[in-house]
Amino acid sequence: MTKKTASVPALMDVARRAGVGAATVSRVINGGQNVSTKTLAKVQAAIQELGYHPSQAARSLKGAKTKTIGLIIPSVADPFFSAAAAAIQEVALEHETLVLLAASDNQPAREREQITALIQRRIDGLILAPTYAAEPTMLQHAKFPVICFDRPFPDKAVPTVLADNYGGAKAATEHLIRNGYERILCIGGDAPLFTSQKRVKGHRDVIRAAGLPYLAELNVQDYLSTRAALDRHLAGRQKIDAIFCIKNELTVHAYRVLRERRIAIPRSVALLGFDDFELADALEPPISVIRQPVVEIARKAAEMLFKTMEHESVGKGMITMRVELVTRGSCGEQ
Amino acid sequence: MTKKTASVPALMDVARRAGVGAATVSRVINGGQNVSTKTLAKVQAAIQELGYHPSQAARSLKGAKTKTIGLIIPSVADPFFSAAAAAIQEVALEHETLVLLAASDNQPAREREQITALIQRRIDGLILAPTYAAEPTMLQHAKFPVICFDRPFPDKAVPTVLADNYGGAKAATEHLIRNGYERILCIGGDAPLFTSQKRVKGHRDVIRAAGLPYLAELNVQDYLSTRAALDRHLAGRQKIDAIFCIKNELTVHAYRVLRERRIAIPRSVALLGFDDFELADALEPPISVIRQPVVEIARKAAEMLFKTMEHESVGKGMITMRVELVTRGSCGEQ
DNA sequence: GAATGAATTGGAATCGATTCCATTCTTTGC
DNA sequence: GCAAAGAATGGAATCGATTCCAATTCATTC
Incomplete structure (x- = not known):
C-alpha cells in the first residue's frame, strides 16, 4: 500500500x-x-x-563519465572485426567500461545514424573503422576522443592504427616473384575501400617494377564471382600461374575453385592471401598468407583511446603495424 | 564571451x-x-x-526507454557467438536500438559484474547466454525482460531459445553406428556447461542402447590436450574407430591430430563434429557435422525480447530449435 | 467586428544522483 | 570542563529533457 x-x-x-x-x-x-x-x-x-x-543516467546528467565507449565496425560476423571487438572489449573491461557495439555494414548512411545514436548516449570515447565515405563534420561537435583502426578517417586529425597494407602487398608480390611466378592475378572485392586500394597499389608497384603483366579482377565478392573471374584466367594461351587475394574470404573462395577445377597448388597455380585465417594451415596444401596483427591493432587503438580519455596525449599521427609473411607451401616454398 | x-x-x-x-x-x-x-x-x-x-541520459531519466539492450556472451571471438551477436545486432537495428555488448568468459563472477553494469544503465532488455552458475537472484529486481539463448537460466521462468543438443548428439551417434563404427570416442571440453552435458548424455544414451562401449575424454581444451587424449585411444589393442567432438574447436584439433598421425579419415577413424564451421567442407576429407541454426536461434531470441518489451506475451517456455546432420564424407558416407 | 474554438507557446515541476554549504554531533587537547 | 577542530549529516540547487497546464495568438464564422 x-x-x-x-x-x-x-x-x-x-x-x-x-x-x-x-x-x-x-x-x-x-x-x-x-x-x-x-x-x-x-x-x-x-x-x-x-x-x-x-542510475547511470542520473549520474551522467551531473557530468559524470558514462563508463561506456562506442565501437563501430563494418560487421560483427567478419572474423577480423570480431577478433578486434574481442580485444577492445578486453581493454574496456580493464577500465571498467562497457562497449556499445554498432555495425555500419560499410554503409556511410548507417554509419552516420550509429554515430548520432552514440553521441546521444554521451559515450566517453569512440573506436571506429570508418567507411570509405565517412563524414568528418559528424564528429566535429563530438566532445569525446575518437580513434580509428584498420582504416583512416578522411579528417587526418583522428589518430589511427592500421596494418601496413602497402608493404604487405609488396612483400607478398615479391615473394611470388622470388618463387618464379610471372603471371600473377590479383583479385579483390571492395575497390573503394582504403585497405584494398593500398594493397592493390603495393602489388601493382612491384609488378610494374619487375616488368611483369598487371592482371587484376577487383570486383569479386562471393564464391560465384570468384569462380567466374578465375575461369577467365585459367584457360587459353595466357594462363596465370599465381593468385594474390586481397582479402581473406577471397582466398578461401579461390582455394575452392582451384580444388574444384583440379588445379594443383602450387604446381600449376600458386595461392597467396592477405589476412590469415583460422584453418589456413589445415588446408591441402596449407596456404601462405600475409598476417595482420589484429589483436595488437585493436588493443593499441583501445589503449590509445583510454589514454586520450585520461588526457594523456597520444599524438595525431597514423600508427602503422608491421605485417608478417607466413609461408606454408602454397607458393612452392621448398 | x-x-x-x-x-x-x-x-x-x-x-x-x-x-x-x-x-x-x-x-x-x-x-x-x-x-x-x-x-x-x-x-x-x-x-x-x-x-x-x-541527451539520452536526461530522456531516460524521465522514464523514456533507453533504446539500448544488453547482450552477454562468453566470448566475442567465438565464431558461434559472434554470428549470434551479428544476428542480434541486426534485429536491434530494425528496432532502432543499440546493443551493449559484454563478455562473461564463462565466469559467473564476471557475469554478475556485467549484469550490474547493465542494470545501472537501465537497459530495455537483456539477451544472455548464461554461465553454468548464473545467479537467479541477480535479475529478480531487474525491471526489464530477459531472454536466454544457447543455454537455459537456472530460474526456469526465463524464456530460452536453444538448439536440440540432446537430439543432435543422438543423431550424430546413430549416424556413426549406422555407418558401422563401434568404438566411438566422445571428446568434450567444458564439462559443467549445459550444452556439453546434454550432448554427452545424448551420445551416451545411444551408445548404451546399442550395447557399445562408452568411451569419453571430457576434459579436453586445446590442441595439446586433444592430442594427448587421442593418442591414448589410437594405440594398443583397443583402438577407437570414430571420434565424436562435442564442440567445434575440438573437431578442428582432432582433425589436425589425425592428419599429423597420418591416420586416414574415415578409413581408419571417422570424425564427426557438433557445430558447423567455416571450412568444414574444404578440408580433406570434408567433415560431417551437426549444424546448429545459429542465426535463427539468435534472431528468435532477439525477436522474442522485442516482443516482450512491447508487452506481447511470448510464453515462459524453452524453445528448442532443430539441428541438422550435414554429411560430407568424414564418416564414410558413400 | 466580436465571439468561439483551435493552434501555438512558455512556465514550472519532475525524473535521480551529486555536491556545496550549513548545521549538528564527537572528539581531543589543554 | 570548555573550546576548537573535525567528523557526520541533511537541505537544496543542479544537470537536461519531458510534460502538464495555463496563457496567448490565430483563424473562422455569424
Missing part, C-alpha cells in the same frame, strides 16, 4: 528506508567516506532490501 | 538561441507537432548551428 508503482527504486527510496538524507546515501554508494559505521550498515541494508542500483 | 565552457550544448541553449521556450524545442525534436512553420525553421537552424544532440 505504501508504493503504487513497482518501479525501479531510487536513491531517495533508500534514504527514506534507512531514515537518512539523500546526501548520505550518495556518500555510501561512492566509497562511504565520512559516514559512521552505524549509518553505513543501515544504508547498505536498505540497498540490499530494495535491490537498489544507482 | 557568452559561454565559458565549450561543453555539449543542451536543449536550453537551443531555446535561447532560437528565442523560444524549452517546451517548444522539445516539441521540434520529437516530431514537430503543433509547432508553426516559422518557429520550426528557427529551432532547426539553431540545432544545426550548435550541433545539438538530445
